[in-house]
Amino acid sequence: MGLQGVARAHSDKPHAKGAAVKKEQKDWGIAGDAKATKRTxxxxxxxxxxxxxxxIEVRQGETVRFxxxxxxxxxxxxxxxxxAENVKHAEMMVKFPGMEHDEPYMAHVSPGKTGEIVWHFNRAGEFEFACLIAGHYQAGMVGTINVLAGGKG
Structure with missing residues (x-):
């Protein structure tokens, strides 16, 4: 049984640096290896x-540092x-605004600060990046990542 239905408290503190990255295949790719990045x-x-x-446009097989x-x-x-995932998650954030989530495809960034994600796009398609803090997604804080087929995966 997984932790999918678990809601945890979230603070404005940044997440711990140096923690092991969970590499789990998602529809939109998998956590990338910083040494494999060719583009920021x-x-x-x-x-x-x-x-x-x-x-944003990337090639399938590309590892990008955001x-x-x-x-x-x-x-x-x-x-x-x-x-679909972002809509579902945004709805959860409205119901549970303090919900904690710490995944390699997420960066929580305090005012004036910088966050970083390294992501390997091994599946072609159109995906989103969004701010899922309650009300932000609904206000249009969303963008598109187009992953072009044909690269090495």
Missing amino acids: IEVGMTDTMRFTPDR VVRNRGKVMHEFVIGTK
């Missing part, structure tokens, strides 16, 4: 509930997933 993409987050850029900067005054997060 910087993404800005603001209190206008927008990401810059809001559209450097996520919170330029706002409130907590934001950068979560990679499918539209």
